[in-house]
Amino acid sequence: MKPQNAITPTREEDFPEWYQQVIRVADLAENSEVRGCMVIKPWGYALWENMQAILDRMFKDTGHQNVYFPLFIPLSHLQKEAEHVEGFAKECAVVTHHRLELQDGKLVPASPLNEPLVVRPTSETIIGATVAKWVKSYRDLPILLNQWANVVRWEMRPRLFLRTAEFLWQEGHTAHETETEAIEETERMLHIYETFARDYLALPVLSGEKTASERFPGALRTYCIETLVQDRKAIQAGTSHFLGQNFAHASGIQFQSRSGQLEYAWTTSWGVSTRLIGTLIMMHSDDDGFVLPPRVAPAHVVIIPITTKEETRATVLSQAESICAKLREQSFHGQPLRVELDTRDLGGGVKNWEWIKKGVPIRLELGPRDLESGSVALSRRDHSPKDKQFIPVGQAIAEVPDLLADIQKNLLIRATQFRDAHTHSIDSQEAFYQFFTPKNSNKPEIHGGFALSHWNGSLAIEEKLKADLKVTIRCIPRGISAEPGKCIFTGEPSIQRVVFAKSY
RNA sequence: CGGGCCGUGGCUCAGCUUGGUAGAGCGCUGCGUUCGGGACGCAGAGGCCGCGGGUUCGAAUCCCGCCGGCCCGACCA
Incomplete structure (x- = not known):
């Protein structure tokens, strides 16, 4: 009684449950002891690191610099922008004490803070207050900042990667001399998100502007990228806000203009979060588990030596190591190939399915029979698990980069066809x-x-x-x-x- | 914060109605047979049955309180 698919239930049977199962079997993340907060496991975090690295490069290439601002925001800062407060007030975690005391064997909060601190739900206000001090003249502008951080929004309905109380993201914050420049910046970053989603995550996105009711609290305009995942629901994968002078007024970001006048700066903010991982899962995965777009995959290729026969184990392993080394000398999209070598002494089927579930783009099985024929069994994750090509080792090694490119392309085509069909x-x-x-x-x-x-x-x-x-x-x-x-x-x-x- | 359900080994749950000192499957460990579609056999480890109180000779089981979780609503990257 073998199940036909690795995941039960299938997407068709119960999409939300399928989603959770994919995360579990792919070993991406799990729920933590803390309600609403997740533990991102090594495989999931490696994926996030790859996304970070690419985005970070894109931000730096467009003149942005990374910074780090405090996790704690004075309540009074948040209060400065009326719409902003209203938007976030219902989901803020608040720190009110700064020590614990032992009472009857139990630790209780003691020493109330003079002013409560809000755990950042986003950092517009505290960055605004700081940038206000940095800006004196039009010569100080633009200020182009980004920070990689965690934020907390006390959600009532958490879902791994899609909506958790704490999540990881990047938030860009910029200040400009003119309205036009700020709008250009807002659009530039939206365009970067669009490019990143399409070219790296293979997500075909629609970009556009939000209506007033869906706008970021305090923004004049909110732009977004939206995509359609396999249950035909839309998901917002990134946002970019034109904040006008609202936050400049609230935080006092003023500068002396070219004509000597005191003027308020024009600001923007923009972000993407670990929600992108959830989007990836719901977009590309199938009833056998996760499917990774090669450009962000923690491993491009996994080599699975079939080491069960004692007499051939050593030779199979040494051949596997040699293939691994040769693959690592190759590159894909400007990066050295990321190759896993699974030397665990387990049955071939077991190992194979584990990597299918984790979504590795290419699997190379190497068994005793392949040694004699000088071949290797190659499978790609965007094809059926049954599809296995036996090809000469040298050819397999040479073809891997092209195959990865093909898989990347294929995922985007599939997703685009899906979106267009619906x-x-x-x-x-x-x-x-x-x-x-x-x-x-x-x-x-x-x-x-x-x-x-x-x-x-x-x-x-x-x-x-x-x-x-x-x-x-x-x-x-x-x-x-x-x-x-x-x-x-x-x-x-x-x-x-x-x-x-x-x-x- | 309103309405419904549920807390029993790591996970999914049975047992509770009719109180008598804890079970299954999966997972885990060991040994052996297997091994290129995720196998099997045997032997093991692992639980103050959410917490506190009550009823009782005796409570996972009955009663009360508390805490925690899930689902449905309002809110959300």
């Missing part, structure tokens, strides 16, 4: 409701997708759709020709179609 222009309210209503309301089947429809711009419609269908406007897309039309809910004029979906 993106529809919808021109009537009836069709819209039908699109977002599951046939089986007790246990909703996978349904919906991206709906491109005309909308009159009113908040009332957004609220009604959210209440009726849990559908929101994901973004007002760019790059889609702005063909005018009529709002499908009110018949009023509409400038362009916007993107609706159910979302994470």
Whole structure:
């Protein structure tokens, strides 16, 4: 009684449960003792480090510098920007004491702080307060900062990688002399996210602007990249905010302009988080586990020596080591190949399936029979586990970089086809409701997708759709020709179609 | 913070109605047979049955309180 797939249940049977199982069997992360907080395990963290390294390079190449600001934000700082406070007040962790005392054998908080400290949900306010001190003249601008940090948002409904109380991210914060420059920066970073998502994570994203109701608290404009994962729900994979002069006013970021006037700076902020890992999982993985895009994979290739026959073990191992060494001399996309050699004394099937579940792009099995024929069994993760090609060792080694490139390309094509297949222009309210209503309301089947429809711009419609269908406007897309039309809910004029979906 | 469910070895759970000193599967350890689709046999380790109190000769089981978790709602990268 062998299960056909490594993951039970399948995506079709129960998507949320499947998602959790993938994380578990791929050994990416687990829930911690602390409610809502996760432990990111070595395989998951290595993936994050690869993402970090690429993004970090991209930020530096566009003139940004890394900094580190405190985890604790004085309550008074957060209070300065009204909308900002309102947006985050409900999910802040607050530190109120600075020591513990032993009372009746139990540790209790003692010594209240004069002013409570908020554990950063984001750092606009404290960075703003600091940057205000650094900026005196237009000559001090722009200031282009980024920090890699953890943030805390006390979520009621945690889900590994998608929504946890504490998560890792990067937050960019910049200050500019003019509105135009700040807007350019906002768009530049959005574009970087878009490029990163597409070229490295193989995520086809839609980029656009958020409606007022979905905007970052305190921002004038919020841009985002949105993608559609396999249960046809949208997920926001990155955001970039044009903050206008709101935070400059709140924090007093003022400078003397070229004409000698005292002016407020124009600021931006932008970020992506470990949520990208959740997005990757839901986008590319299958019923056998995780599928890693080669460019961010912690290992590009795993070599699986079949070492079970005592008499051939030594030779198989030494051949495996030699292949490993030759592979490591090669490179893929400007990086030395990352190769794992699994020398554990386990059955071939066991080892093979472990690496399938972890999502390694290429597996090379090397057994005693291969030694005689001078070949190796090559499998790629984007093909069926049954597909195994026996090819000469030298050829296999030479082909690996090209195969990785092909897998990378293939994942993007697949994901793009999926997105396109589930993106529809919808021109009537009836069709819209039908699109977002599951046939089986007790246990909703996978349904919906991206709906491109005309909308009159009113908040009332957004609220009604959210209440009726849990559908929101994901973004007002760019790059889609702005063909005018009529709002499908009110018949009023509409400038362009916007993107609706159910979302994470 | 409102409504429902549940706390028993690492994990998933049975046992509770009808109180009598703890079980299964998976995982783990050892040995052996296997081994290129994730195998099997045998032998083991591992639990103050969420916490506190009560009823009782005796409580995982009945009663009360507390704590923790899950699901459904409101909020969210």
